[in-house]
Amino acid sequence: MTKIGIEVHVQLNTKSKVFCSCSTKQSDEPNSNVCEICCGFPGSKPVLNKEAFEKALKIALALGCRINKETFFSRKSYFYPDLPKNFQITQYESPIGENGKYMSIRIRRIHLEEDPGALIHKGSYCLVDYNRSGIPLVEIVTEPDFKNAKEAREFLRKLITDLSYLDVYDKKSEFGLKADLNISTTGAKVEIKNVTGLKDIEDALVYEEERQKDEIPRKNETRGWNSEKGITFLQRTKESEDDYGYITETDLPLIEIGNKLLNQIKESIPELSEEKSERFTSDYKLNEKDAKVLANNKKLAELFEKVAEKVNPDIAAKWIIRDLMNQLNYHKKSLNEIEIKAESMIDLLKLFEEKKITDNTAKQVMINMITKKNFMPKKYIEDNNLIMKSDDSQIEKWCKEAIKETKKAVEDYKNGNEKSLNFVVGKVMQLSNKTANPDAVRKILVKLIRK
Amino acid sequence: MKAVEYVEKIKSGELSAVETTKAVIKEIKKLNDYNYFNTISESLALELAERADKNPKGRLAGLPVSLKDDLCIKGVETTCSSNILKGYKPTFNASVVEKLINEGAVIIGKTNQDTFGFGSFNVNTDYKIPKNPLDTTRVTGGSSGGAAGFTALTKFPHVAIGESTGGSIAAPCSFCGVTGMTPTYGLVSRYGLIDYANSLDKIGPIAKNVEDLELVLDVIKGNDKKDSTSLNEDLKNDNKVKKIGLIKETLNVDPKIKDLVLKKLNETGIKYDIVSLPTITKSSLSSYYIIAMAEASTNLAKYCGMRYGQEEKVNLPFNEYFSNIRTKNFNKEIKRRIILGTFTRMAGYRDAFYLKAMKVRTLVIEEYKKTFKKYDLLVSPTMPIIAPKFSEVNKLKPKDHYMMDIMTVGPNLAGIPHISLNAGTYNKMPVGIMFMGDYLNEKKLFNIGNGLQDN
Numbered sequence: 001m002t003k004i005g006i007e008v009h010v011q012l013n014t015k016s017k018v019f020c021s022c023s024t025k026q027s028d029e030p031n032s033n034v035c036e037i038c039c040g041f042p043g044s045k046p047v048l049n050k051e052a053f054e055k056a057l058k059i060a061l062a063l064g065c066r067i068n069k070e071t072f073f074s075r076k077s078y079f080y081p082d083l084p085k086n087f088q089i090t091q092y093e094s095p096i097g098e099n100g101k102y103m104s105i106r107i108r109r110i111h112l113e114e115d116p117g118a119l120i121h122k123g124s125y126c127l128v129d130y131n132r133s134g135i136p137l138v139e140i141v142t143e144p145d146f147k148n149a150k151e152a153r154e155f156l157r158k159l160i161t162d163l164s165y166l167d168v169y170d171k172k173s174e175f176g177l178k179a180d181l182n183i184s185t186t187g188a189k190v191e192i193k194n195v196t197g198l199k200d201i202e203d204a205l206v207y208e209e210e211r212q213k214d215e216i217p218r219k220n221e222t223r224g225w226n227s228e229k230g231i232t233f234l235q236r237t238k239e240s241e242d243d244y245g246y247i248t249e250t251d252l253p254l255i256e257i258g259n260k261l262l263n264q265i266k267e268s269i270p271e272l273s274e275e276k277s278e279r280f281t282s283d284y285k286l287n288e289k290d291a292k293v294l295a296n297n298k299k300l301a302e303l304f305e306k307v308a309e310k311v312n313p314d315i316a317a318k319w320i321i322r323d324l325m326n327q328l329n330y331h332k333k334s335l336n337e338i339e340i341k342a343e344s345m346i347d348l349l350k351l352f353e354e355k356k357i358t359d360n361t362a363k364q365v366m367i368n369m370i371t372k373k374n375f376m377p378k379k380y381i382e383d384n385n386l387i388m389k390s391d392d393s394q395i396e397k398w399c400k401e402a403i404k405e406t407k408k409a410v411e412d413y414k415n416g417n418e419k420s421l422n423f424v425v426g427k428v429m430q431l432s433n434k435t436a437n438p439d440a441v442r443k444i445l446v447k448l449i450r451k
Numbered sequence: 452m453k454a455v456e457y458v459e460k461i462k463s464g465e466l467s468a469v470e471t472t473k474a475v476i477k478e479i480k481k482l483n484d485y486n487y488f489n490t491i492s493e494s495l496a497l498e499l500a501e502r503a504d505k506n507p508k509g510r511l512a513g514l515p516v517s518l519k520d521d522l523c524i525k526g527v528e529t530t531c532s533s534n535i536l537k538g539y540k541p542t543f544n545a546s547v548v549e550k551l552i553n554e555g556a557v558i559i560g561k562t563n564q565d566t567f568g569f570g571s572f573n574v575n576t577d578y579k580i581p582k583n584p585l586d587t588t589r590v591t592g593g594s595s596g597g598a599a600g601f602t603a604l605t606k607f608p609h610v611a612i613g614e615s616t617g618g619s620i621a622a623p624c625s626f627c628g629v630t631g632m633t634p635t636y637g638l639v640s641r642y643g644l645i646d647y648a649n650s651l652d653k654i655g656p657i658a659k660n661v662e663d664l665e666l667v668l669d670v671i672k673g674n675d676k677k678d679s680t681s682l683n684e685d686l687k688n689d690n691k692v693k694k695i696g697l698i699k700e701t702l703n704v705d706p707k708i709k710d711l712v713l714k715k716l717n718e719t720g721i722k723y724d725i726v727s728l729p730t731i732t733k734s735s736l737s738s739y740y741i742i743a744m745a746e747a748s749t750n751l752a753k754y755c756g757m758r759y760g761q762e763e764k765v766n767l768p769f770n771e772y773f774s775n776i777r778t779k780n781f782n783k784e785i786k787r788r789i790i791l792g793t794f795t796r797m798a799g800y801r802d803a804f805y806l807k808a809m810k811v812r813t814l815v816i817e818e819y820k821k822t823f824k825k826y827d828l829l830v831s832p833t834m835p836i837i838a839p840k841f842s843e844v845n846k847l848k849p850k851d852h853y854m855m856d857i858m859t860v861g862p863n864l865a866g867i868p869h870i871s872l873n874a875g876t877y878n879k880m881p882v883g884i885m886f887m888g889d890y891l892n893e894k895k896l897f898n899i900g901n902g903l904q905d906n
Contacts, residue, residue: 036543040753042536042645043523043545047679075749077793081769086752125765245796247745247805250650252679 002185002209004152005144006201008159009137010169011115011176012055018114018136019046019089030120030129038114038134040084045251048073052136053096055168056112057257057265059138060097062166062272063107068094069257073112073249081126082116084133089114092246103155106143113137138168144182149205152181156198157296162272164298171298171336177201183208187216192232195225208232276301284313293321299335306342311349319349323363327370338370345369348377351387360434361386390437392444395428398436399444402427410449421445454514454663457608458555461503461513468513472500472557475515475607479560482604485587486579487597489520491560492527499557509555510670515609516551519595520561521568522612522654523643524548527558531645532576533566535780536760545643546675547612547654554670559609562597566785567747568616568647570594571855572844573623575784580841584627585880589838592626598657599623599631610667611657616647617739618859620655621871625883626838628873630900631657632664635890636866637682639668640675648746649680651739651863661900664870668893682891690894692827695723695886700732701831701858707877712832715874715884718903726826730818731861734811739860740853741795741808748792751785787849816865823889828899831858833871833883862887870896872903 017024020037036044060067074092090113100107117133119126140159146152160177163169170176179201181192190212195204204225211232219239223232271279277295280286286294294304300320307316328335348365351357357365365377365386381387389395403410406427412420421442428441452460460466476496479488496515503513518524521531523541525548530536544552551558565575573596574580581596583589584603591600595613600623602611613620615633624631632655639654646652656667675681697716702709702725716723756762756776765772781789795804822829835857844852862869867887874884884903888895 036541039758041542041759042529042531042539042753043541043643044543045642045678047677077749077752077796079752079755079770079773081757084753084758085749086755087749241798243798245749245793245798246801247749247796248650248809250680250746 002148002183003144004146004149004205005142005182006146006152006156007142007180007182008140008156009115009178010059010140010163012052012136012138012168013170014049014051014055014136016049016051017134018049018052018112019134022134024135026131026135028131030127030131032131034130034133038084039130046089046249048252048255049136053112053255054261054265055166056096056110056136056138057261058166058269059140059163059168060100060110061262061266062162062269063097063100063102063110063140065097065100065107065110067097067257067262070094070254071096071257072254073252074246075249076244076246078244080116081128082119082133084117084130088116089249089252090139103158105145105155108141108143110138110140113139144184149202149209152205153198153202156201158273160198161296161298165270165272181205181208183212185209185212185216187212188218189220190217190223191221191238192223192225193235196227200225200227203230204232280304284308284317286313286317290317290321297335303340303342303345307345307349310346311353315349315353319352319362319366320345323366324370327366331367331370333370339373340369344375344377351378351381355437356387357381358388358429358434358436358438360429361388364434384433386433386435388437389432389435390440392440395432395436395440395444396448398428398431399441399448401431403445403448413449452608453660454511454608454610454658454666458510458512458514462507464507466513468500468503468507468557469497471513471607472496472515472559475559475605475609478605478607479601482601484582485584485600485604486581487563487601487604488517489530489532489561489563489578489597490528492524492558493560495524495527496557496559499552499555503555503557507555509553510666511551512555514556515559515607516556516667517559517562517598517601517609517611518548519564519598519612519614521564521614521645521647522547522561523645524558524561527561529561529645530577531567532564532578533780533782533785534577534761535754535777537780539760541643543643546640546677547671548643550671550673551612556670562595562601562611564597564619565594566782567645567751568594568614568619568652569747569784569788571618571622571852572839573597574841574844575782577782583838583880586838588840588842589880590626590841590844592623592834592838594619594623595631595657596623599627599629602629602657602659603627608663609658610663612654612667612671613657614644614647614652614654615859615863616651616653616743617863618856620653620657621833621859621869621883621885622855624657624871625833625881625885628876628881629657629659630661630664630870630872630904631655632668632870632893632896633863633868634668634672634893635682635868637680638672638686638868638891638893640673640678640681642675642677646746646750648743649750650746651743651866653863653866661870661872661897661904664900665897684891686893687891688894689892690898692719692721692895692899694826695719695721696726696822696826696829697723698732698829698831699725699727700729704832704835705877708832708835708837708882711875711877711882712830712884715872715903716830719899721899723830724826726822726829728818728822728829728861730811730814732857735815735861735864736853736857738808738811738815739856739864740791741804742812742864744788744792745796745805745808746792748789748796751781751789754780756780784849812864815861819861819865819867819889827888827892827895829887831885831887832874833858833885837877837880837882858885866890868893868896870900872900
């Protein structure tokens with residue numbers, strides 16, 4: 001039976017690094033956001049970033065962990081060029097949180113640590129960028145409770161959503177999520193180290209599950225993941241556990257988590273995706289599927305709730321899930337790249353709800369909202385005279401013209417082909433620049449043709 | 452001349468800081484054969500001296516101050532007496548250096564020490580070994596050997612900044628006949644102090660007299676946001692010493708040393724009892740060396756020829772390159788401590804050594820706490836012997852070296868303040884007496900010291 005346990009490393013979205021005041025921006029010039037502390041120069045000392053600690057605590061609480069009232073940092077020793085001190089400041093004996101549960105998966109521990117620098121391989125040599133060194137990482141370790149890759153994927157997706165609700169993680173940085181994967185099927189335990197990004201994590205697990213059917217591992221082994229080729233490869237077999245010679249990091253004093261702080265952080269935890277989707281079904285009477293789609297994306301959920309205050313929730317949900325997401329997919333854009341203002345959405349959907357614009361017009365406006373910056377739907381609709389026309393005499397004019405131009409379809413309809421009427425309706429819409437009230441058009445067309 | 456008197460004369464214009472500085476630097480060069488200085492920061496010193504003459508405002512205006520070579524000065528070579536850091540010029544000042552400069556001190560240079568503080572005789576240095584100011588065939592003691600030696604010999608007002616992990620201020624003070632204060636752990640910021648063992652390292656002054664210690668400690672102490680272990684509390688004001696405890700187990704030394712210590716103690720005229728401190732005297736040394744080496748072995752990992760210090764052309768895989776640099780540039784004592792320290796924290800040994808040592812440390816602290824409920828101060832000889840000859844030291848095994856710290860490791864392990872004063876001479880060599888106080892009770896130590904020094 002397959003058993004999977006994962007160790008997820010999440011970069012926290014703090015402004016400054018975990019033990020110094022350098023910026024956490026990684027996009028800058030290599031080695032520009034560095035100082036004596038994150039480069040481990042002799043004599044420098046770490047000072048804990050309170051924001052990072054509180055965010056880690058928030059995660060531990062949100063994932064149902066028991067909080068260690070006294071927690072401290074340790075040194076994990078190993079030599080590697082990306083690790084300035086050749087030890088990593090992390091937590092060992094007393095992590096912030098232990099024994100949690102999330103999506104029915106047991107969480108073994110959650111702790112705070114520093115990210116190493118980044119190695120950049122250039123053919124025969126290698127460069128080191130320490131901009132990443134000291135970025136706060138939270139490591140979330142699960143028990144081996146996943147039975148397959150799909151479960152792990154769903155867990156991680158939900159986790160990422162909830163971390164963004166907690167405002168501790170910036171979803172934009174795909175590389176902010178890394179994992180070590182432990183997977184055993186029929187043989188010994190295999191660890192796949194350092195897999196970056198959600199998709200690769202899924203792919204690596206699926207690959208490894210398949211691979212182990214053919215090559216049953218006899219010894220515990222550590223494998224790497226080749227993202228380009230989509231395969232895992234053997235790094236080394238393990239006879240015993242790694243020995244990092246942990247000792248206490250005595251440059252950082254013991255942290256006592258008082259009830260005041262604990263309550264304060266607890267209160268700061270917002271509604272997470274699970275509760276949110278339940279509330280969407282009960283409060284807005286959405287179906288379960290739509291409620292989940294919305295709740296599983298912070299931006300969508302926020303947009304929906306704002307819009308649903310002013311517009312019928314059914315219309316809001318349908319337009320956000322169906323039309324907005326379809327258009328985004330069609331234009332190959334992600335929600336993070338564009339700025340959709342709730343006000344614009346409300347303006348648009350209110351007009352639609354009040355039957356002042358047609359379905360077609362609304363769609364067309366939505367495309368503009370996605371592709372144009374600072375686009376104002378109401379103004380656009382007014383400027384382009386797109387308000388729905390229900391004036392019978394005007395519609396009758398368009399209908400008469402349409403009948404003239406679609407003689408064959410009209411004949412077919414008369415001969416009993418009901419569907420042919422759609423073609424004539426389409427013609428009217430075209431003539432009216434999509435503004436004719438479709439119900440009125442139908443009624444008038446039928447009347448005119450039957451005369 | 453005492454520092455306070457000297458600073459007054461600088462302020463009144465009676466003396467010139469530049470002239471004093473030039474004279475001190477000339478003296479350092481003249482004493483070159485004693486090997487007290489690793490680096491003379493001549494241009495920095497003259498710049499600071501000029502500043503002091505122009506604007507003699509600080510409490511240390513124009514005072515020559517030397518720094519142990521494990522304290523970072525921006526742009527001045529800082530090596531901890533180790534080859535691995537040869538040529539290394541820090542990019543920042545230690546907080547202590549900032550404070551000294553802000554009060555007008557003139558930083559004259561970096562003093563010799565055992566590499567990274569690893570030793571009690573200052574013979575483990577990659578520079579030339581410093582010689583005892585009173586007998587050049589003998590050691591200065593360590594690890595702050597250059598600091599104590601120069602303090603003893605200089606004819607000018609001067610305070611040395613030393614550092615103690617397990618006795619590195621008290622030991623050389625005892626051997627060189629000067630006085631030194633190892634303050635409460637956390638009283639002086641360690642920011643910019645190159646670590647030996649983070650939970651034990653303390654910066655403190657070495658001087659010819661107690662007033663100078665007091666003055667300089669007052670300047671360098673105080674909370675520092677850059678060092679999270681730096682204390683928020685200030686020194687306790689009570690300086691009255693009513694009762695002293697003489698530690699029974701520390702009297703098992705050369706009777707001549709014991710007699711001198713007792714004689715000095717009697718001079719205080721303060722009531723004392725002989726107290727037994729079984730845990731401290733029996734277990735401190737082993738607990739100390741395990742913790743110190745475990746921490747040191749992680750602190751030394753960063754020296755690998757990649758970012759600073761010694762480097763070579765990289766033409767090996769990184770781990771071989773690191774090993775090569777470390778093999779070539781670490782001396783035998785450093786390697787010994789890395790091996791021992793790493794061993795004590797490895798899986799399977801960690802419980803029996805590192806974690807047990809941490810528990811013992813708690814017991815040691817508890818025994819002190821209990822004792823200080825009855826006594827204002829404790830007292831013992833500083834060192835079990837007088838400064839040995841180089842020829843004698845060469846015959847000692849590593850364990851005999853470590854045994855030298857038997858008196859000083861207790862207060863260092865607990866992080867309590869202690870002062871070493873000269874108790875007289877034996878075979879023309881100085882003998883130290885050490886008083887220890889409870890946390891932040893430095894004023895009691897200064898008080899007793901002021902009463903005891905020969906004026």
